[in-house]
Amino acid sequence: MTSGSSESASGTAAASSRDSRESAAGESGPGSARTREAETQTATAVVLATAPAAEGGPAAALPWAGATVVRRLLGQLADLGVHRVHVVTRPGWEAELAPALEGLDPAARVHVCAVVADDLRAVTDAAREGSGPLLVLHGEIVTHREALAGLLAGPRLVTGVLARSGGFPPFLAPRTRSARGRIVSASSAYHSTAPSNTSLLGVVKVGARDRPTLIETGERLAALTEGTLPPGWEEELERKAARWRLGLASGGVGADAADEADDPVNADGREPPDATDEDERAATGLAADEDESGPERYEAGEARIAVSSPEADAEVERRLAVLREDAVALLVVGLVRAGTPVANSFLRALFWARPLSRDAARDTAERIEDYDEDRALLDSAVKGNDGFFTTFFVSPYSKYIARWAARRGLTPNQVTTVSMAIGVAAAVAFATGSRPGLIAGAVLLQAAFTADCVDGQLARYTRTFSKFGAWLDSIFDRSKEYVVFAGLAIGASRGFGEDVWVLATAALTLQTLRHMFDFSFGATQHEAIETTPRMAVEEPGDRPARRPGMPPALATSPGRDGATGSPAAPSPLLDTEPGPPAEPAVPLPRRVVRAISRRATRLSRTLERRPATRWLKKILVFPIGERFAVISLTAALATPRVTFVVVLALGGVATLYALTGRTIRALSR
Amino acid sequence: MSAVAATGTAAPASQRRLLAYRDDGPLARALGRFLGSSVPVPAAVLTVLAAAAVPVVLARGGDRVSDAALGGAVAWLVLVGGVASGRTHAGRFVWLVAPLLRLLEYGSLLSFAVLAAPRAVPMCFALVAVLAFHHYDTVYRLRHQGVAPPAWLSVAGGGWDGRLVLGYVLLVTGSLVTGYLVTAIVLAILYVAESTASWLRFTRVPRPAGFDHEEDEDE
Numbered sequence: 013m014t015s016g017s018s019e020s021a022s023g024t025a026a027a028s029s030r031d032s033r034e035s036a037a038g039e040s041g042p043g044s045a046r047t048r049e050a051e052t053q054t055a056t057a058v059v060l061a062t063a064p065a066a067e068g069g070p071a072a073a074l075p076w077a078g079a080t081v082v083r084r085l086l087g088q089l090a091d092l093g094v095h096r097v098h099v100v101t102r103p104g105w106e107a108e109l110a111p112a113l114e115g116l117d118p119a120a121r122v123h124v125c126a127v128v129a130d131d132l133r134a135v136t137d138a139a140r141e142g143s144g145p146l147l148v149l150h151g152e153i154v155t156h157r158e159a160l161a162g163l164l165a166g167p168r169l170v171t172g173v174l175a176r177s178g179g180f181p182p183f184l185a186p187r188t189r190s191a192r193g194r195i196v197s198a199s200s201a202y203h204s205t206a207p208s209n210t211s212l213l214g215v216v217k218v219g220a221r222d223r224p225t226l227i228e229t230g231e232r233l234a235a236l237t238e239g240t241l242p243p244g245w246e247e248e249l250e251r252k253a254a255r256w257r258l259g260l261a262s263g264g265v266g267a268d269a270a271d272e273a274d275d276p277v278n279a280d281g282r283e284p285p286d287a288t289d290e291d292e293r294a295a296t297g298l299a300a301d302e303d304e305s306g307p308e309r310y311e312a313g314e315a316r317i318a319v320s321s322p323e324a325d326a327e328v329e330r331r332l333a334v335l336r337e338d339a340v341a342l343l344v345v346g347l348v349r350a351g352t353p354v355a356n357s358f359l360r361a362l363f364w365a366r367p368l369s370r371d372a373a374r375d376t377a378e379r380i381e382d383y384d385e386d387r388a389l390l391d392s393a394v395k396g397n398d399g400f401f402t403t404f405f406v407s408p409y410s411k412y413i414a415r416w417a418a419r420r421g422l423t424p425n426q427v428t429t430v431s432m433a434i435g436v437a438a439a440v441a442f443a444t445g446s447r448p449g450l451i452a453g454a455v456l457l458q459a460a461f462t463a464d465c466v467d468g469q470l471a472r473y474t475r476t477f478s479k480f481g482a483w484l485d486s487i488f489d490r491s492k493e494y495v496v497f498a499g500l501a502i503g504a505s506r507g508f509g510e511d512v513w514v515l516a517t518a519a520l521t522l523q524t525l526r527h528m529f530d531f532s533f534g535a536t537q538h539e540a541i542e543t544t545p546r547m548a549v550e551e552p553g554d555r556p557a558r559r560p561g562m563p564p565a566l567a568t569s570p571g572r573d574g575a576t577g578s579p580a581a582p583s584p585l586l587d588t589e590p591g592p593p594a595e596p597a598v599p600l601p602r603r604v605v606r607a608i609s610r611r612a613t614r615l616s617r618t619l620e621r622r623p624a625t626r627w628l629k630k631i632l633v634f635p636i637g638e639r640f641a642v643i644s645l646t647a648a649l650a651t652p653r654v655t656f657v658v659v660l661a662l663g664g665v666a667t668l669y670a671l672t673g674r675t676i677r678a679l680s681r
Numbered sequence: 682m683s684a685v686a687a688t689g690t691a692a693p694a695s696q697r698r699l700l701a702y703r704d705d706g707p708l709a710r711a712l713g714r715f716l717g718s719s720v721p722v723p724a725a726v727l728t729v730l731a732a733a734a735v736p737v738v739l740a741r742g743g744d745r746v747s748d749a750a751l752g753g754a755v756a757w758l759v760l761v762g763g764v765a766s767g768r769t770h771a772g773r774f775v776w777l778v779a780p781l782l783r784l785l786e787y788g789s790l791l792s793f794a795v796l797a798a799p800r801a802v803p804m805c806f807a808l809v810a811v812l813a814f815h816h817y818d819t820v821y822r823l824r825h826q827g828v829a830p831p832a833w834l835s836v837a838g839g840g841w842d843g844r845l846v847l848g849y850v851l852l853v854t855g856s857l858v859t860g861y862l863v864t865a866i867v868l869a870i871l872y873v874a875e876s877t878a879s880w881l882r883f884t885r886v887p888r889p890a891g892f893d894h895e896e897d898e899d900e
Contacts, residue, residue, distance in 0.1 A: 479825040480880055486821045487814070494810050501806065513802040514795060517809055521787040524813045528780040531820045532702060536776045539695035678773040 054144030055094045055164065055217075058135050059085065061101040061109055061151035062125070062337045066330060066369035070101055072151030073108040074373040081373060082151040083112040090116070092161055094147060100125055100134045100339075129234040131339040136230035139223045145170075146223065148340055149215040154376050155364040156385050163217050163357040165475050170219030173212050173344060175356035176364070177396075181211030184334055184366065186341040188212050188356075189554075191541055192534075195354040197554040200341035201252070201332075202245035205554050210356055213364050214340050222352050229346030232549060237342070248552040252335065253328050260324040334368060349549050360392035390415055393473035400627050401637035406465050413462070414469035424471040425481050428488055431463035435492030439499030442647060445507020453499065454648035460492055461640045489636065490527075494520055496643065497656075504652035515656035522663045523639075526670070533674055609680035616673065634666035699770040701819055701829035702779035706840020709763035717767015725774035727765035731758050732785045739792060746796060748853055755849045758785055759842045783816060786841040793852045794861065804861035811865050812844070815872040822876070826883050834875055838868060 061072035061082055072082035086097060097120040101109055106122060113120045123134040139146050147164070155174070163174050173188075173195070181187050187208035189197040198212060199205035218226045236242055335341075348354050363380050367373040393414060394407045417427060434456055441453035467485055471477055501516040547554060619625040631638060642662065646655040705713070720727070738746060738754040762782060770778065787809045794801040815830075815838065823829050839847060844864075851860035 480883070483821050483825045483880070487817060490813065490817050494813065498806065498810070501803070511799075511802075513806055514791070517787075517791050517802065517806045520806065520809055520813060521784070521791065524787070524816065525780050525784050527820075528702070528783050528816065529776070532699060532776040532779045535695045535698045535702070538698075539771070542695060674776070675774075678776075 054096075054142070055147055056096040056098070056138060056142055056144065057089050057094045057147040057149065058098045058100060058138050059089075059120075059149060059151045060131060060337075060339055061099055061105065062128070062131055062339070063150060063152060063334050063368060064102075064330075064337075065152075069108050070105045070151070071366075071368045072101075073105070073112065074152060074367055074370060076154075076373060076377060080109075080112045081154060081367065082109065085149075085151060085153060086112065086116065086120070088157045088160055089147075091157060092164055094164075096142065097121070098123060098134065098138045099151070100131050102126065127238070128337050128339055128342070129238045131337070132230045132234040132237070132342065135339065135343065136227045136234070139218070139226050139230070144220050146218045146226065147215065148218070148343060150338075150340060150366060152368065153214050153364070153366050154373075154380060155213070155359070156362040156380075156383075156388070158385065158389050159357075159359055159362045159364060160215065161475065163215060165477075169217065169355045169357055171222045171347065171352055172217055172355035172357050174215040174359060174364070175210050176213055176359050177210050177356075181208070182213070182364070182366070184331060184338075184368075185211040185213055186338065186344075188344070190356055192538060193355055194541070195344070195348050195356065196541060196544070198341070198344045198348045198354075199554075200338060200345045201335040202241065202248050203341075203345045203549075203552055203554065204248055204251070212341060212344055213359060214338075214366055216340055216344050216347075216354075218343075218347070222347065225347060225350050225352050226343065229350050229549065230343060233342050233346050236550065242550040242552075244552040249332065249336070253332055256328050256331060257324060260327060261321075330368075346549050349546055351546055358396075360396070361388040362392060363388065390473060393469040395468060395472075399633070399635035399637045400631050401641050402465060402635070405641075406462055406637060407469070410462050410465040411469050411473075413466045414473050417466060417470050418474050422470070424467045424474075424476055425478075425484060427463055427467040427470055428481065428485050431460050431467060432488040432492060434460035434463060435488075436495055438492075439495045442496060442499035442652070443502040443506070445503035445505070445652075449507075450503065450652075451648045453496075453503075454644035457496060457640055457644050457647075461637065464489060464492070493523065493636075493639070500643075500647060500652040500655055508651050508653070510651070510653055512653050512656055515653065515660065519656050519659050519663070522660060522667065526663060526667055529667070529670060529674070605679050609676045612676045613680050616676075632666060632669050634662050639663075696770045697829075698823055699775060699779060700766075701823060702816075703766060703782055704816060704819065704835060704838075704841055705763070705766045706838070706843035707836055708759060708846070709766045709840055709842040712760060712763030713765070713767025715767075716764045720764050720768070722768070723772050723774070724765040724768040724770055725772060725777045727761050727768065728778045728781045731761035731765070732781045734758055734761075735785060735789055735792065751793075751796075751852070752849060755789070755845055758789070759845060763842055782841050786845060787812065789845055790848050790861075793848050794857055797852050797855070798857040801857035801861050804858055804865060808861045808865040808868070811869045811872065815868070818872065818876050822879065826879065830875065830879070834871070837871055 059072070059082065061070045063071045065071040065074055070082075072080065072085075074081045076084050082099075089097065095118065097116065099109065099113060099120045100123045103124050103126055106124060109122070113122070123130075123137075125131045125134055135146075135148055145164070159174060163169065163172060175188065175190070175195075176182065176185070186199045187205045188195050188199065188210045189205050189208050190210040195210070197205040197208075199208070344354065362385070363383050365372075365376040365379070367376045390411050394403075394411055398407065438453045438456035438460055441449045441456055443449075464485070467481075471481060497516045497520055501513050504510045504512040616629075619629060639659065639662075642658055643655055646658050703709075734754045734757045738750050741750075762785070765778065790809060791802070791805055794805040819830055838844075847860075847864065848857075851857045854860075
């Protein structure tokens, strides 16, 4: 509606939008901008220039626009207020890095380390000094400033990583598994994560309060990577190497370039669609690899069919060298396994690449050139997991209103308040009970809903997050809906002589009930994660039942799961003691129920993967966009009574659907 | 016994969250404290049993339910639902508890009005809307502030148990219309004022990454 004027100017948008972002941030919710500023100013960065380039020397010193890749990164950090910088590099590489560090104020501290254990100690040393958050990142990362800004300023990120969603990570980015926005398993050269639904993009921010854990786990990892590796570590590395050999043999060496050039951008910008399923799998211990896609599937033994060639061997060696030196991955594994909550800051539609050769750097430069950062930022502002109506009928234009609002310096909370005011106006119009009033109410309700989408997008676009703003948004969402119910009920008695207060109260009760089911079920899911046993950093696997070297008969107790033939749930028992193989058998009816419910869970996951059925599932849940659309349509075309009957009927179907799904999930446990 | 010791005694944050969602008043809390440990039935089962009373009474009596039958139903609800508050909130179906409490609370208040004083239904809408505000506020404050509303609020608000008893008293005394309206106004002032005060007090400090609660809710 109001968007028409400004959306064409996207080419020149970057600079102006940043200005308005700052002005918007200046008057956000209670003190958010100021806190963020203070946080960023005291942040320290440890830049790891330890990965070798294909041509030799540090990848961080690859040429970039007349300077180097790491120079660009340091510039971005300085721009974000990160001035205290440590640079970790290998002996003999200092000279190549020196130009990149010239003119930094204060000067960067250079640590020359021979092996990854020393890199880890350099990080823990940095963590002992100063205060505030500590950023640890690879020096050769090429990404948008806003991707780093998002991690630094993220609303619920004390400790977090730059992440990408989806099962296929970019080249050499370690796989992670996330549930409910938190990393539950991370991988490194020596640690595996299966299944995975997210990946780590080489940047971790450790909040001030988590520094002690970082120091502790960093020291532990440093000791472990020195000398003889713990049992299973070499095997895990060899498994990864075998996978690459197989991939290189089937795709040829040329596949490497394609792999490295693998679209670095998260194409759909969506947060992990099956995060809850993963979550549920983590919680229920469903067979971890039953439908795992991608190369993690290959077992070491299968590599025998791979034909080795000198080029392929050299390539595998190169990748192994990079992977072994990945201190960021090791630290994230250590933090996650120490129980530190590590959040994801998703890249979404922004650009990210980690070039490790001159060709790759050139290619990266060309592609980031073609990129419209503001456009990507705006696309990223759209919430990933919205409903069908919101995604296809509101967000495509509401994001332009969000940008318009950003340029005029409106804050998200102002837009939230405007949305509530429009909602009240809609209720008043409905309350007249006249046909024009009902039509006006319907239109106003849609306007209120659009404004409701705008506030969130504006907050994400301008990174103006506040806890109060989030609360206000949620509370006003509910209030809008219920005030409209009241308006419709008044309108029904004034205009149609009908008393529909019972229906209105029933609709209010049903909707509250549905939300309470979501909240309650969510809380139990969190509990399942909280109580899942954590593995020590010495363990290469991420769950007890999958520990390599443990005889399969002990790792999976046949009595527990004979019905499905899948590995048994990771029970806390297995953590301490494998237990006798002849564990008391689960009664048959219970096993049948579990088998059927697991099959149903699997079917539901399959449906989740096809867009058509995924959207159908989302519509069935009857989310806010669909509800408001149904209210508007029925009120404008029919009577308030029809509105309530339809809302109750569809809400009832949605309740049954959700209850069925959750009962099945609970039974499969 | 040893299993309990091994898993630790501190209730996980999620369990405290589920208890906060219940919105128990002093009556339910007392029942849970004194009887909870002696009734070895899971909280979810108890709550389903409690909630079953209202439809049973309504189905048997139709529109002409006696006050005594309703009184018995309310006593059953408060007793069984209250005892459940003293049980551990863990298990596969524990997520049914808080929503069922909402269903039986809102549903009972509405059926009182429908049965005894149809004129009170709009006031009932207002009352249920105020309660819904409080229940959403509890969830959203736990999510964004990390703390539940203070204990005194559940005493002042009566909890679901206290409000059920109050609703029944209003029904018996024939004062549902004014009673619901006054209760709605008083609770609205109480809940909105307390919530506003909590936000004024709340100073924003960075917190460790919690869970991404937006995923909990299909809006």
